[in-house]
Amino acid sequence: MLIEELFMTSVRGIIANKLRSFLTMLGIIIGVASVITMLALGEGAKLKVSNSIKQLGTNLLFISPGISRRGPIRMSNVQTLTFEDAEAIKSEIPYVDNIAPENSRNYQIKYFNKNTNAPVYGTIPSYEYVRNFKTIDGRFINDNDLKTMKRVCIIGQTVKNELFGEAFSPIGQEIKIKGITFEIIGLLEEKGQSNFGDNDNIIIVPLTTFQKRLAGVSHIQNISVKIISENLMSEAEKLIEELLRKRHKIKQGAENDFTIRNQAEFLETMNEITKTFTYLLAGVATVSLIVGGIGIMNIMLVSVTERTREIGIRKAIGATKKNILFQFLLESIIVSVTGGILGIALGYGFSFLASKLTEFDTYITIDSILISFLFSVSIGLFFGIYPANKAAKLSPIEALRYE
Amino acid sequence: MEIVKLENICKKYYLDEIEIEVLKNINLSINQGEFVAIMGPSGSGKTTLMSILGCLDSPTSGNYYLENQNVSHLTDNELAKIRNKKIGFVFQTFNLLSKSNALENVKLPLIYGRVKNKNELAEQALNIVGLSDRKKHKPAELSGGQRQRVAIARAIVTTPSIIMADEPTGNLDSKTGLEIMNIFCELHKKGVTIILVTHEQDIAKYAKRKIYLKDGLIISDERVN
Numbered sequence: 107m108l109i110e111e112l113f114m115t116s117v118r119g120i121i122a123n124k125l126r127s128f129l130t131m132l133g134i135i136i137g138v139a140s141v142i143t144m145l146a147l148g149e150g151a152k153l154k155v156s157n158s159i160k161q162l163g164t165n166l167l168f169i170s171p172g173i174s175r176r177g178p179i180r181m182s183n184v185q186t187l188t189f190e191d192a193e194a195i196k197s198e199i200p201y202v203d204n205i206a207p208e209n210s211r212n213y214q215i216k217y218f219n220k221n222t223n224a225p226v227y228g229t230i231p232s233y234e235y236v237r238n239f240k241t242i243d244g245r246f247i248n249d250n251d252l253k254t255m256k257r258v259c260i261i262g263q264t265v266k267n268e269l270f271g272e273a274f275s276p277i278g279q280e281i282k283i284k285g286i287t288f289e290i291i292g293l294l295e296e297k298g299q300s301n302f303g304d305n306d307n308i309i310i311v312p313l314t315t316f317q318k319r320l321a322g323v324s325h326i327q328n329i330s331v332k333i334i335s336e337n338l339m340s341e342a343e344k345l346i347e348e349l350l351r352k353r354h355k356i357k358q359g360a361e362n363d364f365t366i367r368n369q370a371e372f373l374e375t376m377n378e379i380t381k382t383f384t385y386l387l388a389g390v391a392t393v394s395l396i397v398g399g400i401g402i403m404n405i406m407l408v409s410v411t412e413r414t415r416e417i418g419i420r421k422a423i424g425a426t427k428k429n430i431l432f433q434f435l436l437e438s439i440i441v442s443v444t445g446g447i448l449g450i451a452l453g454y455g456f457s458f459l460a461s462k463l464t465e466f467d468t469y470i471t472i473d474s475i476l477i478s479f480l481f482s483v484s485i486g487l488f489f490g491i492y493p494a495n496k497a498a499k500l501s502p503i504e505a506l507r508y509e
Numbered sequence: 510m511e512i513v514k515l516e517n518i519c520k521k522y523y524l525d526e527i528e529i530e531v532l533k534n535i536n537l538s539i540n541q542g543e544f545v546a547i548m549g550p551s552g553s554g555k556t557t558l559m560s561i562l563g564c565l566d567s568p569t570s571g572n573y574y575l576e577n578q579n580v581s582h583l584t585d586n587e588l589a590k591i592r593n594k595k596i597g598f599v600f601q602t603f604n605l606l607s608k609s610n611a612l613e614n615v616k617l618p619l620i621y622g623r624v625k626n627k628n629e630l631a632e633q634a635l636n637i638v639g640l641s642d643r644k645k646h647k648p649a650e651l652s653g654g655q656r657q658r659v660a661i662a663r664a665i666v667t668t669p670s671i672i673m674a675d676e677p678t679g680n681l682d683s684k685t686g687l688e689i690m691n692i693f694c695e696l697h698k699k700g701v702t703i704i705l706v707t708h709e710q711d712i713a714k715y716a717k718r719k720i721y722l723k724d725g726l727i728i729s730d731e732r733v734n
Binding site: 108111118119122415416418419420421422423424425426427428429501502503506 | 560563565566585586589590592593594598600604605606608609617618620621622623663
């Protein structure tokens with residue numbers, strides 16, 4: 107009953123100074139909205155990365171030529187991997203489900219007067235399975251294509267749209283890759299965008315055709331290895347390393363001339379990056395929230411001074427210290443909580459707009475809502491305590507005498 | 510029945526390390542139902558005496574018994590509760606909450622005292638001071654006399670042991686002041702104990718006992734019939 111009355115008193119105090127209360131709230135509103143938006147952006151980026159990696163499967167190992175380095179920089183002119191290495195891995199390593207060697211290069215693609223640019227991958231039939239591709243029209247390359255170095259290709263959705271438009275089935279059409287005519291035998295299912303670019307801007311040809319007819323090389327650029335189970339990844343990685351060192355005749359102590367990368371490791375690195383990014387953004391937003399809190403404190407201090415007489419009257423009539431403390435604390439908490447709720451709504455709006463108007467994905471977690479709500483409550487509590495305590499400590503005689 | 514008993518009350522203030530003794534050894538006893546006027550020139554200590562009697566302040570030394578309870582060394586919270594239950598204040602400047610209407614102002618002590626049927630009691634109190642038709646008006650919409658009546662209603666709503674009135678007519682014209690004094694007389698007839706602080710003889714004449722204060726001492730204490 108008393109709490110209800112004190113609550114109403116506080117609400118009335120806030121309503122009595124509408125503009126001032128709103129401006130005070132604005133600090134919290136902006137603070138909470140930016141925390142929500144920033145966390146949503148960070149969370150969205152994280153989700154996008156992990157989705158694009160999960161799409162490939164987390165039980166993949168990638169072997170590429172060149173010395174191991176952290177980060178995306180690799181020497182691309184090293185030609186130490188061969189098709190035989192790939193076959194050896196498949197036949198000698200126990201935990202390997204399947205392998206897919208590949209070699210790729212960007213080529214100009216032509217279909218009559220239309221042309222586009224796309225990475226052309228030379229690979230073997232198992233690529234479809236290992237890299238989670240789906241052929242929705244026609245077929246994927248087969249062993250016969252490989253054996254006879256057939257000039258056939260499978261194209262991704264982007265390539266199809268560029269050359270043939272939406273509705274038209276491209277199967278059986280002939281396109282020119284680097285001036286050489288290829289027959290389209292299959293169309294891949296749409297994979298969408300990822301951090302690594304457009305997954306649908308792709309052309310797949312038999313590895314032998316690629317090596318002999320297009321690029322004129324004999325080495326392999328990348329071997330994707332699918333492991334039976336995620337738990338066996340590190341074990342398999344070790345065995346592959348031993349095998350390749352033996353095959354490449356690398357002396358003990360010398361560095362590998364190949365690099366094995368692991369999807370899980372990659373995911374972890376990416377998560378680490380987005381986490382840092384999220385914390386940074388949230389940190390900046392938190393600063394604005396604290397500034398909002400200081401705004402509350404400032405206004406509450408003014409309010410206490412302004413209402414000294416009111417405090418005196420209330421005390422003379424029998425309000426205890428606790429009553430006064432509660433009244434003013436409640437006022438600052440109501441301001442910050444209302445600001446917090448409005449800020450969450452605004453943050454929702456901002457995140458929605460951000461995902462609509464920019465290329466960023468946003469994802470609002472319950473956690474971020476709870477965190478920013480609790481944070482705004484504690485800001486109200488923390489920055490309200492001092493002014494409220496000042497009000498509660500006023501001596502009734504002096505407060506009554508205050509003009 | 511003795512309602513107020515002051516024993517050797519002293520009150521000292523320190524202003525820049527200079528000791529100022531405002532009340533010097535005050536002894537006083539007031540019975541239930543008395544109408545007492547405390548008089549004296551400014552600086553005589555009557556406001557300080559009133560603060561102590563009203564439990565707004567504690568004496569530096571001495572004992573104050575309010576309804577046989579020694580209240581001279583209570584904590585702030587205990588004093589707040591005593592003020593709420595046992596004392597009703599009427600101030601010169603009315604001291605109403607400007608944002609609340611008459612009824613809400615009268616209800617205020619009941620809220621802090623966690624009393625039930627607040628509305629009923631507050632309306633009764635407003636009825637006594639003849640303002641039942643003004644309960645939704647805010648102080649700014651009331652005349653000075655009406656404001657003071659709201660303040661009186663607020664003072665009596667908890668049926669306190671004492672009504673403390675500090676220059677209640679000081680901000681009113683003489684006609685309205687008269688009306689206010691009549692209300693006090695009515696209350697006195699009903700047996701309410703009233704302590705009136707004033708420096709005006711015209712106002713003090715309504716009281717049945719006059720206490721003169723000078724330089725922190727009681728210099729006379731006379732009863733009128």
